[in-house]
Amino acid sequence: MGAARNELEKIIPLFTDNPRAIEIMEGWPRTVLFDLDGEQGPFHISVKEAKMSLAEGLPREADIVVRGESRELAGVVKREKDITHPIAEATLRVEKGKLSQLIIFDRILATARRKG
Amino acid sequence: MRKVAIVGVGTIPWRSRYEDKTWLELGFQATKNALDDAHLAKDDIDMAIYSTFCELMLRQQIMCYIIHEYLGLQAKPSLRPNAAGAADIASLYTGFCEVASGMSDIVLVLALQKGSDLYCNETRSRGDGFLRGIAFALDTTWLQQVVPGPAALMTASMLIPHMEKYGSPTIEQLARVSVKNHRNALANPEAQLKIELNVEDVLNSRIIAWPTTKYQCCLYSDSAAALILASEEKAREMTDKPIWLSGIAECSYPTMRFEEKSLGRIDGLEASARKAYAMAGIKDPVNELDVAEVYDLISGVEILSYEELGFCERGKGGKLVDEGLVEMSGKLPVNPTGGRVAAGHVGGVSAAYSAATVVRQLREEAGPMQVPIRSGKGLVDCMDGYGSICGVAILER
Amino acid sequence: MRKVAIVGVGTIPWRSRYEDYTWRALGLQVTKKALEDARLTVKDIDSVVYSIYCDLMMRQQSPTPLIQDYLGMEGKPCVRLMAGATGEMYALYAAFSQVASGMADIVLLPAIQKGQDWYSFETRSRGDGLLKGFSISTNTTWMQPVLPGVPVYLTATFVVPHIEKYGTPTPEQLGKASAKNHRNALVNPEAQLKVDVSAKDVMNSRIIAWPTTMYQCCLYSDCAAALILASEEKAREITDTPIWISGIAVSSFYTARFEAAALGRLIAVEEAGRRAYKMAGVKDPLHELDVMEVHDLVTGCEILMYEELGLCEPGQGGRLVDDGIVEKEGILPVNPSGGRVAAGHVGGVSGLYSAACVVRQLREQAGGMQVPIRSGRGLVQANDGLSGLVGISILERR
Numbered sequence A: 001m002g003a004a005r006n007e008l009e010k011i012i013p014l015f016t017d018n019p020r021a022i023e024i025m026e027g028w029p030r031t032v033l034f035d036l037d038g039e040q041g042p043f044h045i046s047v048k049e050a051k052m053s054l055a056e057g058l059p060r061e062a063d064i065v066v067r068g069e070s071r072e073l074a075g076v077v078k079r080e081k082d083i084t085h086p087i088a089e090a091t092l093r094v095e096k097g098k099l100s101q102l103i104i105f106d107r108i109l110a111t112a113r114r115k116g
Numbered sequence B: 001m002r003k004v005a006i007v008g009v010g011t012i013p014w015r016s017r018y019e020d021k022t023w024l025e026l027g028f029q030a031t032k033n034a035l036d037d038a039h040l041a042k043d044d045i046d047m048a049i050y051s052t053f054c055e056l057m058l059r060q061q062i063m064c065y066i067i068h069e070y071l072g073l074q075a076k077p078s079l080r081p082n083a084a085g086a087a088d089i090a091s092l093y094t095g096f097c098e099v100a101s102g103m104s105d106i107v108l109v110l111a112l113q114k115g116s117d118l119y120c121n122e123t124r125s126r127g128d129g130f131l132r133g134i135a136f137a138l139d140t141t142w143l144q145q146v147v148p149g150p151a152a153l154m155t156a157s158m159l160i161p162h163m164e165k166y167g168s169p170t171i172e173q174l175a176r177v178s179v180k181n182h183r184n185a186l187a188n189p190e191a192q193l194k195i196e197l198n199v200e201d202v203l204n205s206r207i208i209a210w211p212t213t214k215y216q217c218c219l220y221s222d223s224a225a226a227l228i229l230a231s232e233e234k235a236r237e238m239t240d241k242p243i244w245l246s247g248i249a250e251c252s253y254p255t256m257r258f259e260e261k262s263l264g265r266i267d268g269l270e271a272s273a274r275k276a277y278a279m280a281g282i283k284d285p286v287n288e289l290d291v292a293e294v295y296d297l298i299s300g301v302e303i304l305s306y307e308e309l310g311f312c313e314r315g316k317g318g319k320l321v322d323e324g325l326v327e328m329s330g331k332l333p334v335n336p337t338g339g340r341v342a343a344g345h346v347g348g349v350s351a352a353y354s355a356a357t358v359v360r361q362l363r364e365e366a367g368p369m370q371v372p373i374r375s376g377k378g379l380v381d382c383m384d385g386y387g388s389i390c391g392v393a394i395l396e397r
Numbered sequence C: 001m002r003k004v005a006i007v008g009v010g011t012i013p014w015r016s017r018y019e020d021y022t023w024r025a026l027g028l029q030v031t032k033k034a035l036e037d038a039r040l041t042v043k044d045i046d047s048v049v050y051s052i053y054c055d056l057m058m059r060q061q062s063p064t065p066l067i068q069d070y071l072g073m074e075g076k077p078c079v080r081l082m083a084g085a086t087g088e089m090y091a092l093y094a095a096f097s098q099v100a101s102g103m104a105d106i107v108l109l110p111a112i113q114k115g116q117d118w119y120s121f122e123t124r125s126r127g128d129g130l131l132k133g134f135s136i137s138t139n140t141t142w143m144q145p146v147l148p149g150v151p152v153y154l155t156a157t158f159v160v161p162h163i164e165k166y167g168t169p170t171p172e173q174l175g176k177a178s179a180k181n182h183r184n185a186l187v188n189p190e191a192q193l194k195v196d197v198s199a200k201d202v203m204n205s206r207i208i209a210w211p212t213t214m215y216q217c218c219l220y221s222d223c224a225a226a227l228i229l230a231s232e233e234k235a236r237e238i239t240d241t242p243i244w245i246s247g248i249a250v251s252s253f254y255t256a257r258f259e260a261a262a263l264g265r266l267i268a269v270e271e272a273g274r275r276a277y278k279m280a281g282v283k284d285p286l287h288e289l290d291v292m293e294v295h296d297l298v299t300g301c302e303i304l305m306y307e308e309l310g311l312c313e314p315g316q317g318g319r320l321v322d323d324g325i326v327e328k329e330g331i332l333p334v335n336p337s338g339g340r341v342a343a344g345h346v347g348g349v350s351g352l353y354s355a356a357c358v359v360r361q362l363r364e365q366a367g368g369m370q371v372p373i374r375s376g377r378g379l380v381q382a383n384d385g386l387s388g389l390v391g392i393s394i395l396e397r398r
Helices: A003-015 A019-026 A070-077 A084-088 A099-111 B023-038 B064-070 B087-101 B126-137 B150-166 B171-185 B199-204 B232-238 B267-280 B299-308 B317-323 B350-363 C023-038 C064-068 C087-101 C126-137 C150-166 C171-185 C199-204 C232-238 C267-280 C299-308 C317-322 C350-363
Strands: A030-037 A043-048 A051-056 A064-069 A092-096 B004-011 B047-051 B106-113 B207-209 B223-231 B243-252 B291-293 B377-383 B389-396 C004-011 C047-051 C078-081 C106-113 C207-209 C223-231 C243-252 C291-293 C377-383 C389-396
Touching: A003 A019, A003 A030, A003 A051, A003 A070, A003 A099, A019 A099, A030 A070, A030 A099, A064 A070, A064 A099, A070 A084, A070 A092, A070 A099, A084 A092, A084 A099, A084 C207, B004 B023, B004 B087, B004 B232, B004 B350, B023 B064, B023 B106, B023 B223, B047 B064, B047 B087, B064 C243, B087 B106, B087 B223, B087 B243, B087 B350, B087 B377, B087 B389, B087 C078, B087 C087, B106 B350, B150 B207, B150 B299, B171 B199, B171 B299, B171 B317, B223 B232, B223 B350, B243 B267, B243 B350, B243 C064, B243 C078, B267 B299, B267 B377, B267 B389, B291 B350, B299 B317, B350 B377, B350 B389, C004 C023, C004 C087, C004 C232, C004 C350, C023 C064, C023 C106, C023 C223, C047 C064, C047 C087, C064 C078, C078 C087, C087 C106, C087 C223, C087 C243, C087 C350, C087 C377, C087 C389, C106 C350, C150 C207, C150 C299, C171 C199, C171 C299, C171 C317, C223 C232, C223 C350, C243 C267, C243 C350, C267 C299, C267 C377, C267 C389, C291 C350, C299 C317, C350 C377, C350 C389
Parallel strands: A030 A064, B047 B106, B291 B377, C047 C078, C047 C106, C291 C377
Antiparallel strands: A030 A043, A043 A051, A064 A092, B004 B223, B004 B243, B106 B223, B243 B389, B377 B389, C004 C223, C004 C243, C106 C223, C243 C389, C377 C389
């Protein structure tokens, strides 16, 4: 398992009872496919009914497809940097879907680290 | 406090809609006319004050910097006072303070509004679109849902309680005020509505809110008007006929006007008049004023205003109509331009227009509308459609 | 021209949303506080000048007649000044004129705005709802259809051309200036955002429009603030520490034309600054002012403002950050309240809040935020979201 998937598996449980995360996820049913260098293979994140889950492999259908470097996404998940930075540097690329949608995903990630 | 004069006025014709001009162009035209009248160039202006009652209708939330640039006044100061439909008197007040304080010597006061780029799909009418727009100026929590419109509100809270108390104005008196103003408008080249009416025509027109009928209601228009204010020193350099703003006042009153003391009254108007008269040293308005432009948003309001402005005792406003005192041939002509029912009306502009016409009257440049000028003093009043902000200005030669 | 002083201030904490108060209630709170501060009652007020930026956001067109009686100001003149997000400085100017001319002796100046009763369903965010609301303040014919947002406009029109010309502000300088304001806010009990971010945290936060990142953008808030102005005679009766408005100016310079000469320059700031300094007799602001509160809608603009306000030569603004001159311990502290990025921001209110902060600084009542007061002068600056409308005032204790 690469760095990004590792970090995501750690953070996903933090969304379960998180009201702010739930509020955002409620309005955002999406599937994001991550096909990253430094991972063993593609994996996807699904947000459905206000819950987020991670599964290996390709989904039936992806709303957003992200390619690039696993360690960059890991940095974003750890909140070392915001997702717009690897996007600006092209170390992560949105190959299907809109960046503005990915930013909502980033906002969900941010809720896990909010202090109060 | 320095003295403040009006040295230039610029007006354009009232039209129910200027389809081919943007609001910027209307403002530009009025400003140009005012600068020409004052023999000034735009660089002479120290500060611009913009009066617009409802910028939403212009589809532009912040309108002042756009017109400011359009007029070529970039980098100079500007202000935009807002006071619901009485934005024009508030702007004149602000302009007065600006010059009186010494902060500026020459100030442009530009009033503009386009209200008719709105449309009500339901009734296929621009007027109704406009009415819906202005309804948002009512308290949106308590009043907007239940008040059918300003004419109805004024009739119900001002006119009818007054009639109940004093038996006046009678419906004939109301009609006669409307007839007077429509007739006066025939001589006003800028008036929007030029028709000859008699009392029957007025009484038989559509009932809006009894006893107010259609011809007793103000028009809806697009227009612009500009005034150039100057300090005493500058005014004397510029013109032989400076018209002094010798009194000005503005007052606010509650919009939920259903308290006993406010029914049948336009209290803000009385309070403003009192302050303005005191400032101008006027004790007996009927004998000291040569002309008055009084807001007839509905004809009933014009008659009540005679009382609030101290032209007569309470309850006797209708009598002034019967006696012909307020006719063109009378002692104190009221609304020689045709007033709001016949010249034109849009909130935020009408009082500026009225001030411009009173300036012309006092300069004896009013053409066919000219009234005799004896004491050299005139009055302009202003109120918003719900009577919650009122203002009065006294102009003097 | 009569002299005019600020004799009372009333502020409430900045909050991202006051869910449980209407706009009237916010206005009442600050009015009460200002009256208490000045030890006056409603009867003492001659006239009211309001600053309310956006009717729409409060779902009430022409709100001011509807709050007059709520505040006990029935029957008094009321005027509301609107000038985008700098309406409050224009209101201060108009109120100043009323007192200076003699038309009023004591003027109440309430500023109120609720911006957060909005919501964007698309992004599930109040902030985005607010931004959409703001967009109708831009030129709806030419700009609104293409403008992605205020921070983008400011960055593209002012910050980036300036960087292209002078090589500054650098991302590090931007980070430091933003960190300064966030750090200052930690001791501001009314600040909305209290996070101790480093320059690095700022640089790594979400890119809004390079080089502007999230922590370099102003907050969105609900708030209100009120001032009470008085003529010299009344002021001396009311208080031992009247704070005089010794200079005040407004300017309107709309930069939608993107002319070369206007890019990278905050011309309206320079113009208004020059006039305000002249009126107040200030020749060397860096050494004659004790404190400044300016609108950092984006941090880059704060740095550009140092230059436009004559604190340094053009292109040298970043150096003031590096040298610590504008820090709280520096020669001329800028934004000890935390500024717009950390204290809070909503159009129509922020400038009056800044004025209240400077008043408290000059009175030496600023608590943890207090800076040394030597010459007894401070500057307040506010601008609208497009930096086309600017108001500046010099406040002075004598």
